[in-house]
Amino acid sequence: MSRHLPQVNDVPALDAEITDIDAYMTQLGQAARQAATQMRRETTGRKNAALQAIARHLEAARADLLAANARDLERGRESGLDAALLDRLALDEARLDAMIEGLGQVAALPDPVGEIDGLRARPSGIQVGQMRVPLGVIGIIYESRPNVTVEAASLCLKSGNACILRGGSEARDSNAAIAACLRAGLAEAGLPDAAVQVVATTDRAAVGRLIAMPEFVDVIIPRGGKSLIERISAEARVPVIKHLDGVCHVYVDASADLDKALAIAVNAKTQRYGTCNTMETLLLDAAIAEALLPRLVAAYAEHDVELRGCARSRAIAAELAEAEEADWAAEYLAPILAIRVVDGVDAAMAHIDRYGSHHTDAIVTENYGLARRFLAEVDSSSVMVNASTRFADGFEYGLGAEIGISTDKLHARGPVGLEGLTTRKYVVLGDGHTRG
Amino acid sequence: MSRHLPQVNDVPALDAEITDIDAYMTQLGQAARQAATQMRRETTGRKNAALQAIARHLEAARADLLAANARDLERGRESGLDAALLDRLALDEARLDAMIEGLGQVAALPDPVGEIDGLRARPSGIQVGQMRVPLGVIGIIYESRPNVTVEAASLCLKSGNACILRGGSEARDSNAAIAACLRAGLAEAGLPDAAVQVVATTDRAAVGRLIAMPEFVDVIIPRGGKSLIERISAEARVPVIKHLDGVCHVYVDASADLDKALAIAVNAKTQRYGTCNTMETLLLDAAIAEALLPRLVAAYAEHDVELRGCARSRAIAAELAEAEEADWAAEYLAPILAIRVVDGVDAAMAHIDRYGSHHTDAIVTENYGLARRFLAEVDSSSVMVNASTRFADGFEYGLGAEIGISTDKLHARGPVGLEGLTTRKYVVLGDGHTRG
Numbered sequence: 008m009s010r011h012l013p014q015v016n017d018v019p020a021l022d023a024e025i026t027d028i029d030a031y032m033t034q035l036g037q038a039a040r041q042a043a044t045q046m047r048r049e050t051t052g053r054k055n056a057a058l059q060a061i062a063r064h065l066e067a068a069r070a071d072l073l074a075a076n077a078r079d080l081e082r083g084r085e086s087g088l089d090a091a092l093l094d095r096l097a098l099d100e101a102r103l104d105a106m107i108e109g110l111g112q113v114a115a116l117p118d119p120v121g122e123i124d125g126l127r128a129r130p131s132g133i134q135v136g137q138m139r140v141p142l143g144v145i146g147i148i149y150e151s152r153p154n155v156t157v158e159a160a161s162l163c164l165k166s167g168n169a170c171i172l173r174g175g176s177e178a179r180d181s182n183a184a185i186a187a188c189l190r191a192g193l194a195e196a197g198l199p200d201a202a203v204q205v206v207a208t209t210d211r212a213a214v215g216r217l218i219a220m221p222e223f224v225d226v227i228i229p230r231g232g233k234s235l236i237e238r239i240s241a242e243a244r245v246p247v248i249k250h251l252d253g254v255c256h257v258y259v260d261a262s263a264d265l266d267k268a269l270a271i272a273v274n275a276k277t278q279r280y281g282t283c284n285t286m287e288t289l290l291l292d293a294a295i296a297e298a299l300l301p302r303l304v305a306a307y308a309e310h311d312v313e314l315r316g317c318a319r320s321r322a323i324a325a326e327l328a329e330a331e332e333a334d335w336a337a338e339y340l341a342p343i344l345a346i347r348v349v350d351g352v353d354a355a356m357a358h359i360d361r362y363g364s365h366h367t368d369a370i371v372t373e374n375y376g377l378a379r380r381f382l383a384e385v386d387s388s389s390v391m392v393n394a395s396t397r398f399a400d401g402f403e404y405g406l407g408a409e410i411g412i413s414t415d416k417l418h419a420r421g422p423v424g425l426e427g428l429t430t431r432k433y434v435v436l437g438d439g440h441t442r443g
Numbered sequence: 444m445s446r447h448l449p450q451v452n453d454v455p456a457l458d459a460e461i462t463d464i465d466a467y468m469t470q471l472g473q474a475a476r477q478a479a480t481q482m483r484r485e486t487t488g489r490k491n492a493a494l495q496a497i498a499r500h501l502e503a504a505r506a507d508l509l510a511a512n513a514r515d516l517e518r519g520r521e522s523g524l525d526a527a528l529l530d531r532l533a534l535d536e537a538r539l540d541a542m543i544e545g546l547g548q549v550a551a552l553p554d555p556v557g558e559i560d561g562l563r564a565r566p567s568g569i570q571v572g573q574m575r576v577p578l579g580v581i582g583i584i585y586e587s588r589p590n591v592t593v594e595a596a597s598l599c600l601k602s603g604n605a606c607i608l609r610g611g612s613e614a615r616d617s618n619a620a621i622a623a624c625l626r627a628g629l630a631e632a633g634l635p636d637a638a639v640q641v642v643a644t645t646d647r648a649a650v651g652r653l654i655a656m657p658e659f660v661d662v663i664i665p666r667g668g669k670s671l672i673e674r675i676s677a678e679a680r681v682p683v684i685k686h687l688d689g690v691c692h693v694y695v696d697a698s699a700d701l702d703k704a705l706a707i708a709v710n711a712k713t714q715r716y717g718t719c720n721t722m723e724t725l726l727l728d729a730a731i732a733e734a735l736l737p738r739l740v741a742a743y744a745e746h747d748v749e750l751r752g753c754a755r756s757r758a759i760a761a762e763l764a765e766a767e768e769a770d771w772a773a774e775y776l777a778p779i780l781a782i783r784v785v786d787g788v789d790a791a792m793a794h795i796d797r798y799g800s801h802h803t804d805a806i807v808t809e810n811y812g813l814a815r816r817f818l819a820e821v822d823s824s825s826v827m828v829n830a831s832t833r834f835a836d837g838f839e840y841g842l843g844a845e846i847g848i849s850t851d852k853l854h855a856r857g858p859v860g861l862e863g864l865t866t867r868k869y870v871v872l873g874d875g876h877t878r879g
Contacts, residue, residue, distance in 0.1 A: 044796060048820055121819060127841065133830050135840045138818065142852055225852055246682075246853045267875030274877035360480060369871075382574065382870050383557060384484055394569050394873030403878070404571045404869065405563065416578055416661055417682045417854040421869045433840065433857045434818050435805075437830025439703030441710035442839070 025208040032216035035171055036223025038201035039144045043169040045199050047141055051118040053196055054165055061192030062110040065157070068188050069103055075184035076153065083177050096151045096178055106157045109408070113161040116407040119426050120167045123434060133440050137431040141167035143225035145428065146217045147410075148173045148239060150231040153181035159230075160189055160203045162410050166428035169202050171224065173217060176209030183207065218243040228423075230411055248423060251414045252338045252364040253283030255396040258355040258381075261294035262374035267393055268295075269302055271371055274395040277310040281340045283412060284367050284389075284399040288335060288345040290355045291320065296348045300324045303346075312342045319348035335362040352377050356385060363387065366414055367399040388414060388421035461644040468652035471607055472659025474637035475580040479605040481635050483577055487554040489632055490601055497628030498546040501593070504624050505539055511620035512589065519613050532587040532614055542593045545844075549597040552843040555862050556603045559870060569876050573867040577603035579661035581864065582653045583846075584609045584675060586667040589617035595666075596625055596639045598846050602864035605638050607660065609653060612645030619643065654679040664859075666847055684859060687850045688774045689719030689802040691832040694791040694817075697730035698810035703829055704731075705738055707807055710831040713746040717776045719848060720803050720825075720835040724771060724781040726791045727756065732784045736760045739782075748778045755784035771798040788813050792820060799823065802850055803835040824850060824857035 025031045076098040083093055119139050126136030145168045147159045156174055163170035174182045186205035193202055206213050218227050218239055227247045229239045240247045257275050259268040275286035291299060300323045307314055315334050316327030327346060334345040349355050359368050369391035370381040378392045389399040401409025406424030413419045419427035461467045512534040519529055555575050562572030581604045583595045592610055599606035610618045622641035629638055642649050654663050654675055663683045665675045676683045693711050695704040711722035727735060736759045743750060751770050752763030763782060770781040785791050795804050805827035806817040814828040825835040837845025842860030849855045855863035
């Protein structure tokens with residue numbers, strides 16, 4: 008075993024040592040493709056053993072991890088990173104605990120690989136079903152948070168994929184120290200080193216190459232701001248699982264229970280401001296706007312939420328600032344809310360269709376038919392009745408873990424867990440069958 | 444109703460009348476997007492009524508359809524189209540029968556839209572499930588066969604999508620005549636005209652625009668030769684469901700029943716030559732090559748199949764021509780077969796992984812463990828045990844219909860039926876639930 012056990016200080020080559028980025032990335036790609044072939048065959052038991060071994064290596068390396076992170080933070084402060092970015096970059100004992108616990112949680116999840124659905128006999132006599140299998144090689148591009156390195160690695164590993172991880176350059180030392188633990192854990196469990204590879208150069212050309220190697224990489228998952236994701240999507244020559252905006256709505260119908268509406272509207276906006284499933288626009292049916300809006304204004308005032316309303320809502324509540332056209336399409340990610348009075352569910356759905364981002368939208372109603380219509384007709388990755396948009400989350404949905412939330416329609420839509428990192432192939436069982 | 448009923452001769456504007464291609468395609472895109480919103484709400488009954496109405500209009504327009512097709516054929520002969528292309532372009536009473544019957548078959552299929560899977564209560568009290576919904580707007584780009592116009596329209600319609608169809612310019616008049624029947628059928632059933640739109644210009648710029656309107660088009664499905672599909676995939680700014688090569692293998696293991704192996708190997712190669720699921724390379728375990736190869740040579744001789752072998756197979760059967768490296772990756776689509784002797788299942792799987800196209804691969808074996816390994820480890824859209832690769836087909840698999848076979852890993856893999864034209868969104872049912 009000692010042969011396989013690199014020391015945590017055995018960090019990968021840093022920038023200066025990697026001069027030919029294309030050759031380096033090609034080498035990672037080839038190794039990943041080879042590892043993916045082996046990973047397809049691995050048992051759940053061995054994959055779980057690797058997750059547990061990685062957890063032990065992280066536990067043993069706490070001091071080294073914090074020291075590496077301190078170097079990143081120091082460099083970050085020197086280069087003038089803002090406080091929010093430094094916070095995302097920082098590791099502490101609690102964040103290490105969460106990383107280590109997360110590995111145990113992923114190990115405890117059911118393994119989706121190998122599951123066969125719908126195996127049925129056909130008139131010809133063959134049996135046909137669909138088997139869930141790993142996607143192959145997954146490239147993940149993210150920003151400053153070093154815990155993403157562990158999260159992404161654990162989900163790819165459990166789903167039988169090889170992955171190439173490219174974190175933010177500001178987390179270089181932290182990611183290198185984590186990478187050493189990942190390698191040590193993989194080796195201890197007898198899995199190929201290249202099942203998880205952390206890109207060891209901060210050169211941006213590495214990203215350009217990673218997203219343009221369809222021969223080695225099956226899918227790219229960018230995690231980060233909208234501009235990062237748009238740039239990657241535009242340039243990728245590999246399919247991308249995207250997560251763009253969350254311009255989420257709550258529509259309160261005339262048929263709503265106003266107490267529920269108040270609770271949902273407040274929770275959807277204020278439970279957390281910076282998340283993609285936070286409500287950004289509240290739509291009020293004209294029939295209940297007068298009854299509900301003053302109560303909402305009072306509730307939001309307690310949370311210091313800035314309210315921007317249409318003319319009809321301002322006629323009811325003069326405290327509202329005037330909303331401009333751009334407000335209806337805004338993803339504030341802040342204590343700001345746009346409010347619009349509409350005439351019934353059709354106007355609400357038309358507004359959502361026009362201005363929304365098809366992420367998560369909710370109706371508050373006690374009317375069975377309207378609930379049914381809203382669920383069927385609103386074209387968003389999550390559609391809700393009488394629930395806060397904040398529930399749109401892999402953990403709340405029971406996926407056990409989440410690599411991201413997809414705003415794409417193809418493949419995975421909404422929160423993406425282990426299943427979203429797999430695909431299904433057809434399996435055909437015969438006994439010498441030929442086609443007539 | 445008469446207001447809605449265009450005459451078959453009321454064909455769309457032809458090239459000369461469409462000067463601004465961008466504006467024209469934008470107009471189709473906008474109309475399709477609007478129609479898609481309406482189509483999401485339509486009942487199965489009304490969609491089926493439209494399919495049946497289209498069938499009646501095609502039936503009534505037989506003479507017009509054949510006349511339009513005769514004009515296309517005439518123009519095709521004048522411009523020197525080859526016989527194979529003219530055959531694909533040609534309509535006759537039997538092909539019209541098949542088109543009309545196909546509509547009835549699609550009407551009889553279960554509607555995938557609205558199905559909710561796995562609705563379960565979560566600890567928070569919300570219920571979460573996944574509802575199958577239309578993709579939205581589908582762009583289909585194909586070549587000369589006019590029956591694809593009806594097939595594609597019927598599958599998109601049944602799955603609740605709007606579609607924009609762009610057929611080959613050589614089928615211009617046939618497609619225009621079919622388009623009139625489609626519009627008449629949609630109108631009769633009260634569905635929006637723009638649910639199915641046939642591009643009425645043969646200008647190639649229309650394709651360039653169709654694949655670059657993500658605001659109006661959700662997915663592009665190209666049907667045609669590899670070069671068409673590669674070009675579209677490279678240039679598209681919209682997700683593409685691709686169907687590239689079928690370099691399919693049959694591997695006969697030492698543990699095979701040789702009679703079954705012979706039957707499968709002959710069927711997989713000779714039942715049809717031009718299809719993507721036809722076997723192109725036969726891999727023989729060295730342990731049975733001497734026993735089986737002479738029988739295979741005799742059987743293939745009856746079908747005039749040209750055999751190209753590796754050195755080891757030529758040592759057994761001198762009749763074989765010498766295979767070159769390029770033969771292992773060739774999709775012949777012709778009565779030619781590459782044969783290679785390998786040492787066991789690992790060598791076979793390594794060959795398939797290296798040279799195959801991940802389309803359809805089969806093992807012939809009576810060994811339970813090997814069958815299980817081959818099914819799990821071969822990374823192809825269809826993996827088979829003791830069955831001919833020719834079974835890889837939507838109808839044989841029980842999908843009822845097929846828009847194509849996907850060689851992609853994401854979204855749909857293998858034969859794509861109605862389900863592949865849909866996606867799943869999350870639905871969340873609460874009763875005033877908020878996140879804690």
